[in-house]
Amino acid sequence: MTNFHTKIGSLELASPILNASGTFNPSVFSRLFALKSYLGAIVTKTVTPNASSGNPQQRTVELPSIGMLNSIGLQGKGIIASMEVDIPQYYGCHDMPVILSISADSEVAFQRMTAYIEAHTNRHYLQGIEVNVSCPNVHAGGALFGASPQWVAKAVHAVRQETTLPLWVKLTPNTTEVVAVAQASVDAGADALTAINTVLGSHIDIRRRKPSLAKVSGGYSGQGIKPIAIHHVLNIAKALPNTPIVGVGGIRRAEDVLEFLMAGATAVQVGTHCFSDPAVFVDLVQDLEAWCIAEGVASLQDLVGVALP
Numbered sequence: 001m002t003n004f005h006t007k008i009g010s011l012e013l014a015s016p017i018l019n020a021s022g023t024f025n026p027s028v029f030s031r032l033f034a035l036k037s038y039l040g041a042i043v044t045k046t047v048t049p050n051a052s053s054g055n056p057q058q059r060t061v062e063l064p065s066i067g068m069l070n071s072i073g074l075q076g077k078g079i080i081a082s083m084e085v086d087i088p089q090y091y092g093c094h095d096m097p098v099i100l101s102i103s104a105d106s107e108v109a110f111q112r113m114t115a116y117i118e119a120h121t122n123r124h125y126l127q128g129i130e131v132n133v134s135c136p137n138v139h140a141g142g143a144l145f146g147a148s149p150q151w152v153a154k155a156v157h158a159v160r161q162e163t164t165l166p167l168w169v170k171l172t173p174n175t176t177e178v179v180a181v182a183q184a185s186v187d188a189g190a191d192a193l194t195a196i197n198t199v200l201g202s203h204i205d206i207r208r209r210k211p212s213l214a215k216v217s218g219g220y221s222g223q224g225i226k227p228i229a230i231h232h233v234l235n236i237a238k239a240l241p242n243t244p245i246v247g248v249g250g251i252r253r254a255e256d257v258l259e260f261l262m263a264g265a266t267a268v269q270v271g272t273h274c275f276s277d278p279a280v281f282v283d284l285v286q287d288l289e290a291w292c293i294a295e296g297v298a299s300l301q302d303l304v305g306v307a308l309p
């Protein structure tokens with residue numbers, strides 16, 4: 001048996017394979033398979049301070065064989081209803097560690113939301129927070145929070161002040177300053193970095209002669225973004241060798257997971273591919289196990305960063 005155990009800062013997980021925020025329904029998967037045998041933790045859909053209905057329709061476009069575009073926005077019930085209902089009932093009932101993904105449009109909102117989480121959390125299952133900075137910063141005219149090391153530092157500091165839970169920052173690739181944002185996150189108290197969120201993209205509906213998405217642009221995800229994600233994981237691992245990285249972007253097969261680990265990721269998340277294959281985690285674990293046995297690899301963690309130049 002290959003050892004799948006992994007450590008992300010102080011957080012110990014039985015497996016380095018997780019779902020990516022906003023793309024996975026644990027209830028559907030757990031009806032067929034024991035979640036614990038395949039996933040190290042469940043990452044929630046991003047929760048915001050207030051309820052939001054998200055962006056107008058049309059919000060998704062399938063891009064056959066390369067992935068998808070989405071402009072769903074951070075749709076949800078807001079932190080109070082999520083903490084009362086969704087997090088315990090939808091995510092917390094599986095006897096698995098839960099990583100709560102959060103986002104806000106100002107550092108004050110981040111701080112208040114984290115204080116609320118701390119006061120209402122059930123630490124038995126809530127074992128970490130992933131800060132999603134792919135959102136507009138109201139104090140910067142609505143520019144992307146995650147584009148600026150200074151803005152991200154303020155948001156992470158605000159969250160860190162209110163919680164001792166393990167804190168991950170989910171980086172956006174939609175900036176030229178990914179490594180600087182990663183460094184600023186760690187300096188402000190992040191324990192780990194998740195890389196990457198979706199890549200900005202658009203699609204034209206040639207029949208209507210208009211952009212397919214009502215918002216014109218959205219987030220590109222799926223197999224086409226894997227080289228971009230691997231590029232960022234390599235760069236972050238080189239710049240911040242002591243910071244755990246959770247790699248995400250375009251994972252479909254065991255070979256993709258191996259690429260991320262070898263590039264320096266300690267764990268991975270699977271997003272878009274969950275839609276076309278909700279049981280993807282079963283194949284991933286079985287194929288990784290088979291690969292490790294064939295290659296004489298005793299522990300997946302032995303592979304972390306081996307491809308770093």
Ligand SMILES: Cc1cc2nc3c(=O)[nH]c(=O)nc-3n(C[C@H](O)[C@H](O)[C@H](O)COP(=O)(O)O)c2cc1C
Pocket residue numbers: 020021022023045046068070072074101132170196197198220221222223225248249250251269270271272273
């Ligand atoms: C429909 C959809 C919804 C998403 N919702 C969120 C979200 O709520 N929070 C977040 O941090 N990322 C969200 N993401 C981004 C994914 O978590 C992931 O970072 C990205 O899709 C890249 O991974 P993938 O190529 O495996 O999908 C979403 C992606 C998709 C496709």
